[in-house]
Amino acid sequence: MYINSSIPWLSDSNKFSKLVHLCYRVGYQAAIVDLQSEQEYKQFTQSDFYPQEKVSVSFPLSIKTIGDYKEPISKFSPIPLLPRITLKPKNEEALKKDLSSWSQRSCLIAVQSTKKEILEVAARDGRVDLLSIPTDEHQSALTKGIISLAKQNQVFLDISITPFIILEYYKRSKAFRVLHRLFSSAKPLSHFYSLGSSSEIRNKSWLIRGPKETLAILHAILDVPEVFAKQMIGDNCEKLVMRFIKRDQELFIEPGVEIVDKVSKNDEKGEINKADKADKIIKEGSH
Amino acid sequence: MKFIRQRYILFEIISTEEISISEESIKRAIWKHFMQIFGEHLAFRLGLWIIRWDPINNIGILRCENVTKYSLIATLAMIKKIDGHNIIMHTRKTSGTVKSTVKLWEKEFNTPAPKREKQNF
Numbered sequence: 001m002y003i004n005s006s007i008p009w010l011s012d013s014n015k016f017s018k019l020v021h022l023c024y025r026v027g028y029q030a031a032i033v034d035l036q037s038e039q040e041y042k043q044f045t046q047s048d049f050y051p052q053e054k055v056s057v058s059f060p061l062s063i064k065t066i067g068d069y070k071e072p073i074s075k076f077s078p079i080p081l082l083p084r085i086t087l088k089p090k091n092e093e094a095l096k097k098d099l100s101s102w103s104q105r106s107c108l109i110a111v112q113s114t115k116k117e118i119l120e121v122a123a124r125d126g127r128v129d130l131l132s133i134p135t136d137e138h139q140s141a142l143t144k145g146i147i148s149l150a151k152q153n154q155v156f157l158d159i160s161i162t163p164f165i166i167l168e169y170y171k172r173s174k175a176f177r178v179l180h181r182l183f184s185s186a187k188p189l190s191h192f193y194s195l196g197s198s199s200e201i202r203n204k205s206w207l208i209r210g211p212k213e214t215l216a217i218l219h220a221i222l223d224v225p226e227v228f229a230k231q232m233i234g235d236n237c238e239k240l241v242m243r244f245i246k247r248d249q250e251l252f253i254e255p256g257v258e259i260v261d262k263v264s265k266n267d268e269k270g271e272i273n274k275a276d277k278a279d280k281i282i283k284e285g286s287h
Numbered sequence: 288m289k290f291i292r293q294r295y296i297l298f299e300i301i302s303t304e305e306i307s308i309s310e311e312s313i314k315r316a317i318w319k320h321f322m323q324i325f326g327e328h329l330a331f332r333l334g335l336w337i338i339r340w341d342p343i344n345n346i347g348i349l350r351c352e353n354v355t356k357y358s359l360i361a362t363l364a365m366i367k368k369i370d371g372h373n374i375i376m377h378t379r380k381t382s383g384t385v386k387s388t389v390k391l392w393e394k395e396f397n398t399p400a401p402k403r404e405k406q407n408f
Contacts, residue, residue: 025301026377165367169323206303206373213364213378220357221324 001063002211003237004031005158006084006132006196009040013047017076019205020049024078026210030066030241032084032108034199041107044083048076057249059262063238065245082244084108086132092121103127106248108240110158114141123149129243134160134198136178147186156240157182157191160198161214162207180222188228194236292353294381295338295388297395298363300345301375308369310340313347316369321362329358338385339392339400346396348388356381 004023010016023031033049035041044050051072057065069080085107089095095111095118102109110130111122114137122128123146131150133139139159150157163175195214201207209217211233218229246252251259300308314337322330333355340347351359363376379395382388392400 022301022375026375165365204373206301206367206375208375209364210377213360216357216360216378217364220361 001029001066001238002027002234003241004028004196005130005156005194005237005240006034006134006160006198007031007208008197008199008202009033009035009044010202011040011043013049016049019201019208020077020079020081022205022208026208027212028079028210030070030080030082030237032082032196032237032240032244034110034196035083035085035107036088036199041083041085041105049073049081050083055248057245059260061242061245061251061260063242066241069245082108082241084110084130086110086112088112089118091115092117095121096125099125099127106244108244112138114138116141116143116146119146120149123147123153123155126153128153128155129240130156130158130194132158133182134158134200135163136175139178139182142182142186144185147191151186151191154192156194156236157186158194158196160200161195161209161217162198162200164217165207165209166200176221183222183224188224188232192236192239193232194240195233291334292383293334293350294353294356294383295385296349296351296356296359296363296378297380297382297388297391298347298349298376298378299396300369301377302345302372304372306345306370306372306374307342308345308372308374309342310337310347312370313337313340316366317349317359317362320365321359324362324365325358329355333359335359339389339403341398341401344396344398346392346398348385348392348400350385 007019007023010019020031033044035044051069055068055072057068066080069082073081085102087095087098087102087109089098099109108129109127110132111118111128112132113119119131119141122131133142159179164172167175197208214233215229218224218232219226246258253259317335321333332352334352336350338348338350349359360378363378366376367373380391382391389400
């Protein structure tokens with residue numbers, strides 16, 4: 001399943017609808033909406049593009065579960081849309097404050113900064129899902145330590161392919177060079193990357209590119225092996241989506257313990273009915 | 288002599304406006320961007336041909352060598368403007384024969400593929 005890890009939110013619903021349809025037309029089956037502020041988060045969650053009531057998902061959980069998020073909004077959007085907030089803190093304390101307030105809500109949390117200190121704190125924090133590095137300026141701020149921390153805590157490195165399409169000649173070469181250096185220090189085999197469009201496509205929808213084109217850019221220009229390029233576009237974003245579903249459905253109980261399956265009362269009678277519990281809680285061990 | 292394997296790329300041009308683009312403009316745009324990104328070193332191995340082109344629906348089939356398939360798709364992704372119009376050159380499918388690509392065309396777009404014309408490239 002191809003998932004766009006970042007499409008911008010547009011307050012004009014017609015424009016946003018066009019963007020979502022374009023996203024579907026170029027080959028994405030789901031998209032994560034990049035929200036820049038609390039106001040945008042409110043606008044998105046109260047709009048027609050996000051289910052207004054709690055979605056009841058089908059078990060056992062798999063990536064196909066994302067289809068349950070599509071049904072309530074199928075009139076307005078051909079693909080399911082998930083929220084993601086991008087925090088741009090000024091210092092480490094502001095980041096911690098933001099994280100404590102945003103971790104209560106059901107959305108993915110991304111941190112974007114050019115300061116190494118902030119990125120280090122973000123990579124260390126378990127509440128952060130993504131480190132957003134859309135431009136070469138952000139990418140060059142990543143140190144080996146930050147990359148290693150991000151790998152340990154399974155924080156995804158979110159890259160954007162849009163600057164390569166906007167820029168030309170030596171500027172594009174420079175952008176490719178910076179990303180090439182990042183790939184040589186944080187290999188796509190062992191590190192978690194996600195790919196999407198940046199917020200620059202806000203008013204320029206023709207800059208959006210499909211997953212096949214992205215794969216071709218990674219493979220032909222940046223020399224990323226085809227298997228890993230597919231993993232970056234498909235599998236990694238699926239993991240992100242699963243993380244969102246588990247958070248939204250409140251399936252975490254404590255570290256290492258989460259609900260992985262639910263059996264309805266009508267399906268199975270007997271032991272489950274006697275115990276008057278519908279939930280099967282399976283201990284998976286610590287990880 | 289070693290047999291060179293070919294790949295056929297089914298693509299469409301997506302635009303926010305209603306436009307009709309000529310085959311010549313597409314060739315020019317592809318060559319310009321390919322030379323910019325990959326240079327003459329890879330350009331001689333490209334073996335580019337526009338096999339079919341439907342100017343009404345803006346759908347076409349490109350032929351290239353097997354080894355330069357991804358380079359060509361990457362080039363198509365980099366093209367953002369043709370004849371002053373903002374466009375997306377979207378790759379739909381790739382295939383090994385013209386016959387199967389034409390079948391895919393008819394299945395994907397529900398329109399018949401135009402017959403091939405003689406061309407000087």
